[in-house]
Amino acid sequence: MTPSLRTFITGAVFSFATVWSAQAQTMSVTPNPADSDEPDEYASVTVSDPLEPMNRAVFKFNNGLYDYVLRPVGKGYVRVTPKPVRKGITNFFNNLRFPIRFVNSALQGKFQRAGLETGKFAVNTVAGIGGLIRVSDAVPALAAISEEDTGQTFGVWRVGKGPYLVLPFFGPSTVRDTTGMVGDHFLNPLNWNLKHNIDWYDWKVSTGVTVVNGVNSLPGAIAAYDALRKDALDPYVAVRSAYIQYREAAIQK
Amino acid sequence: MNLRPIKNILLASLFAVVTLHAAAVEPHEMLKSAVDEVLAIAYRSDPTTVRLSERIRPTLNKYFNFEAITRRAIGPGWRQFTAEQQKRATALFSDVVIRNYADRFEAGDRPGITYSPAVIPDSKRPSLRELATTIDYSGKKYSVVYRVEQSGDNWRIYDVIIEGVSMIANWRAQLDPIYQKGGAPAVIKSLEQTLSLPFSG
Numbered sequence: 001m002t003p004s005l006r007t008f009i010t011g012a013v014f015s016f017a018t019v020w021s022a023q024a025q026t027m028s029v030t031p032n033p034a035d036s037d038e039p040d041e042y043a044s045v046t047v048s049d050p051l052e053p054m055n056r057a058v059f060k061f062n063n064g065l066y067d068y069v070l071r072p073v074g075k076g077y078v079r080v081t082p083k084p085v086r087k088g089i090t091n092f093f094n095n096l097r098f099p100i101r102f103v104n105s106a107l108q109g110k111f112q113r114a115g116l117e118t119g120k121f122a123v124n125t126v127a128g129i130g131g132l133i134r135v136s137d138a139v140p141a142l143a144a145i146s147e148e149d150t151g152q153t154f155g156v157w158r159v160g161k162g163p164y165l166v167l168p169f170f171g172p173s174t175v176r177d178t179t180g181m182v183g184d185h186f187l188n189p190l191n192w193n194l195k196h197n198i199d200w201y202d203w204k205v206s207t208g209v210t211v212v213n214g215v216n217s218l219p220g221a222i223a224a225y226d227a228l229r230k231d232a233l234d235p236y237v238a239v240r241s242a243y244i245q246y247r248e249a250a251i252q253k
Numbered sequence: 254m255n256l257r258p259i260k261n262i263l264l265a266s267l268f269a270v271v272t273l274h275a276a277a278v279e280p281h282e283m284l285k286s287a288v289d290e291v292l293a294i295a296y297r298s299d300p301t302t303v304r305l306s307e308r309i310r311p312t313l314n315k316y317f318n319f320e321a322i323t324r325r326a327i328g329p330g331w332r333q334f335t336a337e338q339q340k341r342a343t344a345l346f347s348d349v350v351i352r353n354y355a356d357r358f359e360a361g362d363r364p365g366i367t368y369s370p371a372v373i374p375d376s377k378r379p380s381l382r383e384l385a386t387t388i389d390y391s392g393k394k395y396s397v398v399y400r401v402e403q404s405g406d407n408w409r410i411y412d413v414i415i416e417g418v419s420m421i422a423n424w425r426a427q428l429d430p431i432y433q434k435g436g437a438p439a440v441i442k443s444l445e446q447t448l449s450l451p452f453s454g
Contacts, residue, residue: 041375042325042422087392137392144387144394223359231353231450233427233443241426242418249417 047164047174047244055166059236062171063229066222074218081216088132089216095124095131100187104148108156116145146253150187151180155251164240171225172243280371280382280401280408287316287410288366288386296363306355313354318409319347321402325411326424327440330432338437345444350420352448354413365389374400382408 049055078086098121105114120136128135136142154176155161162175173181185191190209194201225239232238278286290312295305323339323346324331334342369385380403388395400412412421431443 040329042328042419042425227357228423230356231349231447233424233431233447237427237430238423241423245418245422246416252417 047161047240049164049240051163051165055164056236058166058168059239061168062166063235065169066225070218071222073215074222077215078219086216086219089212090220091124091128091134092131093213093216095121095128095134096189097184097187099189100150100184101145101148103187104150104153107153108148110148113145113148116142120145146250149180150183151177151247152251153183154180155247161244161247164244172239174244174247177247278407281368281384283316283408284384284386284399284401284410285368287312290316292363295358304355305358306352309355310351313351314347316410317350318402318404318411319343319350321404321409321411322346322350322421325421327428327432328425330429330437330440334437338441341441342437342444345441345448346424348448349444353420362391371401 102117120142123136124131165173228242229235294308323343367387371382371384374383382401384399386397398414401408
């Protein structure tokens with residue numbers, strides 16, 4: 001055997017030994033199902049639910065309401081309203097909720113996000129015809145801003161979520177998020193006493209706006225809710241777990 | 254100075270590294286293949302009467318680690334299951350997950366997907382990776398994170414987190430009370446019951 005061939009073989013054996021040991025190491029870190037020391041990354045998502053019997057009753061009532069009243073309404077609405085119109089309405093009301101996102105971004109100390117929200121509002125209101133077209137999507141920095149609300153602000157301020165609550169009509173919530181809804185209500189321009197400030201904004205217009213806003217958001221909300229309930233072993237628990245996880249993730253963003 | 258031995262060692266090392274690289278598919282490559290294959294099946298243009306859940310089953314079996322999914326969805330109680338019960342629970346739960354996954358697809362536009370690089374979520378567990386993706390569907394963007402685990406030479410998906418909602422955490426929340434009340438037989442029975450209900454997927 002020539003020295004160079006021997007060196008090659010030694011080198012190859014050495015290299016394979018290294019690779020083999022690296023692979024053996026990777027194999028050994030693969031968790032063994034029977035290993036009781038395996039960390040459990042799914043042990044932490046919990047919520048207290050002392051009002052479960054009442055919540056389950058409201059959950060049942062809501063499901064009836066969604067299945068027999070709101071779903072048919074949503075379906076009919078989708079049938080008679082062209083997609084661009086629905087999208088325009090969604091964009092309009094979403095743009096109008098700018099103060100909720102702006103104030104809460106600022107209250108959470110996310111000033112850059114508050115600035116981006118302002119930019120998005122300005123662009124969509126001016127170039128997007130009062131918010132009907134979301135032109136901001138063409139700007140990468142404005143396309144995916146995490147939306148803040150009062151409930152999330154309480155979360156960032158380390159207010160506990162409190163017991164889980166199922167609200168009639170609105171669905172899953174917590175005591176913290178229900179309180180947050182009150183904050184959002186006052187930050188929504190639709191509730192800024194428009195009747196006293198705008199001549200033509202009487203109760204009929206106000207009711208019409210609320211109904212259009214509500215009905216327009218129905219199809220999306222019902223689809224999301226259905227995805228959670230479908231094939232669940234216990235739909236009540238599935239929705240509760242999803243809601244809590246979703247809100248925790250929103251607070252982290 | 255004779256450099257030949259050093260050159261040969263380097264060459265051999267390079268050869269070994271190339272062999273290793275060819276054998277191991279990176280997590281992001283695995284995920285992209287999985288997503289591409291599922292979308293190709295879900296959005297194929299020719300009509301078929303076979304349920305979507307049945308059509309995507311072979312692909313999901315290839316890329317998902319159903320044993321790992323079931324073990325995590327059941328939680329610490331898994332260790333009290335007999336080998337037979339673990340096998341049965343995994344088989345049933347695979348059906349539930351595949352059915353549930355198939356239900357998430359809606360007719361219409363094919364979603365656009367943007368991938369982010371894989372991250373190691375926990376430095377103590379180097380066999381896990383998290384891969385964030387953004388799904389662009391009907392003008393809305395959704396965050397979908399895949400958790401993958403190395404099993405042998407391959408990376409396999411064990412959790413899908415849609416808008417912060419983990420599939421496994423959601424199942425754990427439902428299965429744990431059932432396990433606490435009636436143990437492994439109750440879990441198996443409830444999975445059988447769920448599968449006996451009609452579905453649309």
